Amino acid sequence: MGLKQVVSICFTILTLAEKHGCQNARFDNVDYTKLDLMSPNVAVASMDNGVPLITGDTLAKEVSRNDILLIMCYVPWDPKYQAKIKNFETVAKLVLANTEDAMLAKLDMAAEPVAARAVEVQPPELQFILYFRGAAYNVDEFPNAKALAAMVKKLSQKNFEVPQLPYGEIPIKNLSKPDFDKVTNHKEFSLVIFYLPGSSAGERLLYSFELGIHKIKKDKRFGYYKFDATDKPDTLQRFGITKLPALKMFRKGKVFDYRGPKVNPEGITQYLTWHAREPYTEMSHPDDLEKFLKEHGERATVVGFFASKTLSKFQDFVDVAQDYRDEHNFILMPTPMVSQKGSTDEPVQAPGWTLAVILPKRWRTPDDEKKAVLHQEDASYEMIKDFVRWKTTPLAGERTFENAKSLYSLRPLVVAYAKIDWSKTGKKDTEYYRDKVAHAAKDHKDTLFAICNSDNFTQEMERFGFNLDPKYDIHVGILGKDGEYYPRWDTAHMSSKMISEFVNQYKAGEVKPFFRSKSKQQDDPNVLELSSDTFNSKILHSDSHALVLFYHPLSRNWWTAEQSLRALAKDPEFRRRDVIFAQIDASNNDLPSDISLSTYPSIALIPKDNKDNMINYPGELFEEHMVRHFLFEELGKLHKSKPKTEL
Incomplete structure (x- = not known):
C-alpha cells in the first residue's frame, strides 16, 4: 500500500472522529495494530512512544532514506509541545507502520544537541522542519491531527512538487x-534578510520569503534584499542583531522590527504589502472617519x-504610525476649516497639527477618556510616541498572546485574570470585571493594567501561585520590573479598592515575589538538594564557590549530568578548593529572573566573590571528565584574577 492510500485512510479516520464530536482524546482507544493496513516492518534506531527519535547519528540516514521526513523539534517540558504531541504521534504511527519512504519523527533539542545543531534549530521554541527529497523547509504549526494528516496527504500526491520560482526570477x-x-x-520601503550563506536556517527562511515576495506587485519604490552577514559584526551590532537569520524593515533609512509571519508565503505577502504602503489611511471628510470607526x-x-505634510512633526507621526501600525489604526486628515475672528472672509484651514486617540467602544469604560488630544507644537518624537502608546491602551484592555510582547510589554504590569467572554451571555460579566479593574487603574496613571482570559493563561496563573478554586472569580498580580511575579492573595469578590491598595503596597516595596519552592530529600551527603527558598541562603549568600545543576525531570539526559556532579562532589580536591555542589529541580522551583536558561540540564559555576557572574558550562555532553575539565579551568581563572594581596 502506498503512502497516498495510507494517509487517505488516516485522513478519513480523523474526519469521522471529528464528525462524531471527538476532540484531542479521540485517538486514545485506537488499536493501530488491528487496522487493515500492510506493515513494511521498517527498522528504526530508537523510538519514543512509537515515534522515531532523530539523533546526530540517524539524521543524515533518515533524510536520505525518506522522500518525506517531517521532524517535530521540541523540548519535553514545553507546554506547546505537550499540547500537540498526542495528535502528532497519532499520524506518525499510521505513516510509520505503512510506508517505507515517509516518516514523522521527533527531535529532542535538549537531549540531541548535535542533531539540533545540524538541523539549525534552537531550544526552547517548538519548530517543524520538513525534508522533502533531501531539501529542508520550515513548516507552520498544525492546529490539529486532521490538519497534519491533510498536509502529509498533499505531500504524498504522485505529482507533487514544492513550489518554485519562475526560471530566472530573483525577487530578493x-x-x-x-x-x-x-x-x-x-527606497521608500525595504526589507533586509541578514543571513549566513550555506546556513540551513537561512536558506529555509529565504525560500519562504522568495515565494512570498514573488507575489508582490513590482514597484521601484520598494526593495527586498539579503545581506551576507559573514564577518560583519559591526553591522549586526548596529542593528541590534544577536541571532541569525534576522529580518529588518526600513523606510527611507529608518529601521523597524519585522513582526510578521516567517513561514507561510501567503502571510508574508500580505504583511509586506501592508507594510510597504504608507502606515496611515488618508481621509478628507469627517463622515469618512465616522464610517471607518x-x-x-x-x-x-x-x-x-x-x-501640511511639510510640517516637521508630520514625519514623527509617520514614524510612530509605522511602529504601531500592527496594533492600531492610523488616519491622516487635514486640519479643519475655521473662520477668522472678526472677519467675513471665507473660512481658512487651521494651521499646525493635532493628534487625537479614539478608543474602541468595547474597551471604553466610564473611567476612560473617550478621546485624548495632543496639541503641542514643540512636542518631541518621544513625546508623541509616549502619547500614542499610553492613550491607545485602555485603563483595562485585554492582554492576549498576540499583543503581550507589544502593547503589554511594559513593566510593571498589573494583570487581572477572569473569565473573558464577549458573547451575549458572557458580555455583562466581562464588562463587570473590566470596569472593576479600570476603576482601580484610574488612580495609577503611571502604571499599565490589563485583564486576561483565565482560560488562556493558566500556566502564568500557576506561576503566580494563585488558588484556581472557582470561588475566586478574579485573580490579580503584578509582573514586576525586575521580572518577578508579585501576587495579591486570593479574595472572593475582590473590589477595585482592594486592587488599588495592592498596587500601592507594591510601589512601596511591601509585596514579596512568589517562587514555587519544593526540594526532594537529599540522598547524597555531598550534593545539596536546593529549593527556591534555599537557593539564596545556601548558594548566593554562601562563602564558597558553587557548582549547580539545574535540571528538569522530563529531560532525557539529566541523569548523566547528575552522576557526573555526584562523582565530582566526592573529590577531596574540590572540597580543598572550597567548592560546594548542589542541584535544583526546575519543574518544582522558580528561579530568580536574572537566571535565564534555555534548556535543561544546565550546569553553572557561581564564584564565591562574584555571585552575579554565573559561569555556564558550555558543553553539550555532561560526561564527568568534561565537566571536571570545565571546573578546573574556571577555578584556575578565578584564582589568577584575584588581587595579589589576596593570594
Whole structure:
C-alpha cells in the first residue's frame, strides 16, 4: 500500500472522529495494530512512544532514506509541545507502520544537541522542519491531527512538487555592505534578510520569503534584499542583531522590527504589502472617519490632523504610525476649516497639527477618556510616541498572546485574570470585571493594567501561585520590573479598592515575589538538594564557590549530568578548593529572573566573590571528565584574577 492510500485512510479516520464530536482524546482507544493496513516492518534506531527519535547519528540516514521526513523539534517540558504531541504521534504511527519512504519523527533539542545543531534549530521554541527529497523547509504549526494528516496527504500526491520560482526570477537581491545605507536610505520601503550563506536556517527562511515576495506587485519604490552577514559584526551590532537569520524593515533609512509571519508565503505577502504602503489611511471628510470607526472598532484609532505634510512633526507621526501600525489604526486628515475672528472672509484651514486617540467602544469604560488630544507644537518624537502608546491602551484592555510582547510589554504590569467572554451571555460579566479593574487603574496613571482570559493563561496563573478554586472569580498580580511575579492573595469578590491598595503596597516595596519552592530529600551527603527558598541562603549568600545543576525531570539526559556532579562532589580536591555542589529541580522551583536558561540540564559555576557572574558550562555532553575539565579551568581563572594581596 502506498503512502497516498495510507494517509487517505488516516485522513478519513480523523474526519469521522471529528464528525462524531471527538476532540484531542479521540485517538486514545485506537488499536493501530488491528487496522487493515500492510506493515513494511521498517527498522528504526530508537523510538519514543512509537515515534522515531532523530539523533546526530540517524539524521543524515533518515533524510536520505525518506522522500518525506517531517521532524517535530521540541523540548519535553514545553507546554506547546505537550499540547500537540498526542495528535502528532497519532499520524506518525499510521505513516510509520505503512510506508517505507515517509516518516514523522521527533527531535529532542535538549537531549540531541548535535542533531539540533545540524538541523539549525534552537531550544526552547517548538519548530517543524520538513525534508522533502533531501531539501529542508520550515513548516507552520498544525492546529490539529486532521490538519497534519491533510498536509502529509498533499505531500504524498504522485505529482507533487514544492513550489518554485519562475526560471530566472530573483525577487530578493544581494545587498553589499558598501551599498547598504545608499539603498535603504533611497527606497521608500525595504526589507533586509541578514543571513549566513550555506546556513540551513537561512536558506529555509529565504525560500519562504522568495515565494512570498514573488507575489508582490513590482514597484521601484520598494526593495527586498539579503545581506551576507559573514564577518560583519559591526553591522549586526548596529542593528541590534544577536541571532541569525534576522529580518529588518526600513523606510527611507529608518529601521523597524519585522513582526510578521516567517513561514507561510501567503502571510508574508500580505504583511509586506501592508507594510510597504504608507502606515496611515488618508481621509478628507469627517463622515469618512465616522464610517471607518464603525467598521474598524476593534482597535484604537489615532487621527493626525495636519495643515501640511511639510510640517516637521508630520514625519514623527509617520514614524510612530509605522511602529504601531500592527496594533492600531492610523488616519491622516487635514486640519479643519475655521473662520477668522472678526472677519467675513471665507473660512481658512487651521494651521499646525493635532493628534487625537479614539478608543474602541468595547474597551471604553466610564473611567476612560473617550478621546485624548495632543496639541503641542514643540512636542518631541518621544513625546508623541509616549502619547500614542499610553492613550491607545485602555485603563483595562485585554492582554492576549498576540499583543503581550507589544502593547503589554511594559513593566510593571498589573494583570487581572477572569473569565473573558464577549458573547451575549458572557458580555455583562466581562464588562463587570473590566470596569472593576479600570476603576482601580484610574488612580495609577503611571502604571499599565490589563485583564486576561483565565482560560488562556493558566500556566502564568500557576506561576503566580494563585488558588484556581472557582470561588475566586478574579485573580490579580503584578509582573514586576525586575521580572518577578508579585501576587495579591486570593479574595472572593475582590473590589477595585482592594486592587488599588495592592498596587500601592507594591510601589512601596511591601509585596514579596512568589517562587514555587519544593526540594526532594537529599540522598547524597555531598550534593545539596536546593529549593527556591534555599537557593539564596545556601548558594548566593554562601562563602564558597558553587557548582549547580539545574535540571528538569522530563529531560532525557539529566541523569548523566547528575552522576557526573555526584562523582565530582566526592573529590577531596574540590572540597580543598572550597567548592560546594548542589542541584535544583526546575519543574518544582522558580528561579530568580536574572537566571535565564534555555534548556535543561544546565550546569553553572557561581564564584564565591562574584555571585552575579554565573559561569555556564558550555558543553553539550555532561560526561564527568568534561565537566571536571570545565571546573578546573574556571577555578584556575578565578584564582589568577584575584588581587595579589589576596593570594
